[in-house]
Amino acid sequence: MRRVAITGMGVISAIGHDADAFTRALDEGRGGLAPVEGLDDVPRGIPVVGQVRGFDAAARLGRDRLPMLDPFSQFGLAAANEAVAMAGLDIRADPALSQRTACIIGTGGAGICTLQDGFVRLFRDGRHRVNPFSVPRAMGNAACSHVTMVHGITGPSFAVTSACATANHAIGLGFHMVRGGTVDAAVVGGTDALVNFGNLKAWEALRVVARDTCRPFDKNRTGMVVGEGAGVFVLEPWEVAQARGATILAEMIGFGMSADAGDIVNPSVEGAARAVRACLDDAGLGLDDVDHINAHGTATTANDVAEARVIRSVFGDRAGAIPVTSTKSYTGHALGAAGGLELVAAIHAVRSGTIAPTLNVTELDPDCPLDVVVDERRVADVRTVVSNSFAFGGLNAVLAIRRAE
């Protein structure tokens, strides 16, 4: 099996519209949760969101392209463009590589903005027509397809969906395809555009949204905060990346998956723990090899306690010695993009030797007995990171990366 290098990353989020801005916000402990902007009406019970603000889609993607792009495709394509540029690859110019490149871009909500706009026209405004491109804008594979078209990727390409674990599933599949030799490059990640009235109403209706803000592992946490964005990566065989002199951001070393087969919203400790163990096995990691965990860390009562139990059940006595952080305290829960945003944070941790603190924590929950990094960023010799995603529906996907060395 081949070693796999991560040679490009791109990100759109509430804390930055590229990887530089994103990691700078992490360094400065600057979160992006704030009241909704730009909507005519804000649902009650949504005090803050992790909204992508001031994103200049025309400047990033070209005005001509926009009519076909739902915001979820805009975010995904912009992140993919950044990742491919960072990798220094011109996929289209090399037909052999093009056919041996995979593109897997997942999404949770897909074109929910486009659907909502259409429904508002039909059912509220009494209009008789919807946007002529409603179907190609809203379809779940739209972001993936646009990335293939822009970059001339002609190999295995599709979208995956598993709610909050989507990006990790997409990234992990691409990793296995590169590692096993099915493809010679993969552009992988997740994207979601979720800050719109109807979707916020839906989250509020489920009664899991925070009253104030996102406080992962805090005793006084009151729930999750809806976020949005995209995180996309370029994966290549290690030797190929090295031979062409690419900057290797990190090595991808493990991917584990599982299904709880339990409850549609309540997480299972046993199911999630199996995904973490599967990831460690896939990477050939022992319990002592993990230096840091980027938690799923949604800040709901149910998730954080369950995740603490997962970590304790997998790592046993060592659990309290592994620094844990939740990037969602910066970005909100970007659902299908969450694992992508968190992988950028994980890569930054191995590259910088620092772990960004979990924001908004005032008092750690004794029911979450973990070494949660709070208050200020921690300098640490971070060689190996595990990044958890445990989705609604009980679908779990866990990634592991190692410092490039």
Added chain:
Amino acid sequence: MSTLEDKLFDIVVEKTGLERERLSRDANIKDLEISSLDFVEIVFAVEEEFDIEIPYNANTMDSDFETLGDIIDAVRTEITKQQG
């Protein structure tokens, strides 16, 4: 029994299948084994019935609502607010 209480108990029975005899102002929600998802449905039905919004959060349910009486009071407060 007030009409409000009556309506609320109707909703609880419909959503949970609990026997009506077990429901009272003092009945503890945990003892009744009403799941958090059932509770989300109950609150939604109550909001629809009375055309109000109840500030209910599943994350803090245990501390906010202990008994059925707590729900009745919350509904009454919201109705009063709306009329005020």
